Amino acid sequence: MKEKIQQMDYLLLITVLLLSAFGLVMVYSASYPIGYEVYHNSTHFFVRQFLWVLIGFLFLIxxxxxxxxxxxxxxxxxVISSIFFLVLVLIPSIGIERNYAQRWISIGRFVFQPTEAIKVSMVIYFAYIYARKQSYxxxxxxxxLPPLLLLxxxxxxxxxxxxxxTASLILFxxxxxxxxxRVRFIHLVALGTIAILGVSYFAYTSPYRLQRLTSFQQPFETAATDGYQLINSYIAIAAGGITGNGLGNSVQKLGYLPEAHTDFIMAIIVEELGIVGLIIVLAxxxxxxxxGIHIAFQQRHMFPKLLALGLTFQIIIQAILNLGAVSGMLPVTGITLPFISYGGSSLLFMLISVGILINISTLKYETVNTR
Incomplete structure (x- = not known):
């Protein structure tokens, strides 16, 4: 145990700890107006996020x-629980609907988003099953093929x-x-083509999804509806300049930018801290x-290598999707910014993912059995 603790990737741990602490500060800054307006408590969202940070780091350890x-x-x-919760959330008396989407389960005062757990569980499953299938x-x-049917x-x-x-994030x-x-190249090409065609089909055959996917290209044409959020994100980013207007001095969070403390928190960061804040987050x-890549390529066994790669890319792809949406370069998908956006389920399973990565970094002292 002592040797394992000594071999932990502390650079990764410290980076995530600092990013989560930074997220706490920005959640408070972005949410205190709406917290006071809705709950008569400016620290409402901050306190909840702080509790999730504590719980998340406990699970990380x-x-x-x-x-x-x-x-x-x-x-x-x-695998079984993934399917169970995905079915459960679709039951009207159990699943909670918000903004025309039914993605949450309420257990008393505890609200849980099953897809956040499924993002991690599917990566673990795929790493495990493809590590076992290396001989054929x-x-x-x-x-x-078999794991792809479950996917x-x-x-x-x-x-x-x-x-x-989220479905596309898990797919990626x-x-x-x-x-x-080590799948054959011809199989990769075929699977990639099917995935692209499948996502495109489901995106463009639904008027709701098509509107979400195309409205970001011309937001000013739908300024009062679909383009409203993105336009106010543009205003926040443009107002920030190089060094920003100062921590706490955002104007857009005062009721102009919807979801300022969740999906679009990066716009508030740039408005208050400028390009400097953006560079810090990107760094x-x-x-x-x-x-994450360093940890993966240090592994001799296929399971921890694939697991580390899957978790690392999942975190980074999610960050790219969020930053792309906030900047208008990608469609708005409602995906949170890892470790920074308000959201307990997302933060908890992101920290669990990092815990697994750090665990893998200590495998010099442990034999991995994928059987």
Whole structure:
């Protein structure tokens, strides 16, 4: 245990700790107007996020200390629970609907978003199953196809919420694992083509999704409806300049920019801290990416290597999707900014992902069994 603690990737841990602390500051700054207006308590969202940070880091520590082979044994439970919760959230009397989407489950005062857990569980499942299939990975029917059938089921269930953004994120993360698992090139091309065609089909055959995907290209044509949020994000970013207007001095969070403390918190960061704030956040994500890739390529066994790659790319792809939406370069998908946006479920499972990455970084002293 002592040797394991000594070998932990502290650079990754410190980066995530500082980014989460920065997120707490920005959640308070972005949310105190709406917290006071709605709950008569300016610290309402900050206190909740602070509790989630504490819970998340507790789970991170536990995840670091659990032997990785025990995570292997949880794979069947993860798969079964993933399907169970995805079905459960669609039941009207159980699932909670917000903004025309049914993505949450309420247990008393506890509100939980199952897809956040499923993002992690699917990466674990894919890393585990493709690590075991290495001896016949070149056989499409036996080595490649079976896990993809489960992925297609999960994708469709998430699409029913509807949540194309998260469904696509899971698809991309699992695709990275397939790509890195020595699958034949012709199989990769075929699977990539099918995935692109499938996502495009579901995006363009639904008027709701099509509107979300195209409104970001010409937001000023729908300034009073779909383009409203993005236009106010533009205003916040433009007002920030190089050094920003000062911490706490955002104007857009005063009722102009919807979801200022969740999906669009980066716009408030740039308005208050300028391009300097943006560079700091980007540098933190680059450090997480670098340490994650470093951890992956240090591994001799396929399971921890694929797992580290899947989790690392999932964090970074989510950050890219969020930053792209806030800047108008990508469609608005409702995906949070990792470790910074307000949202308990998202933060908790992001920290669990980091805990697994740090766990993998200590595997010099541990034998990995994927059986």
């Amino acid at each position: 536990v995840t670091v200390l659990i032997p990785l082979h025990r995570i292997n044994r949880m794979v069947p439970l993860l 990975i070149h056989k499409f029917g036996k080595g490649v 297609a089921t999960v994708f469709m269930l998430i699409l029913l919420q509807p949540d194309l953004g 993360s699992c695709g990275i694992i397939v790509f890195c698992s 933190a994500y680059l450090m997480i990416f670098y340490r």
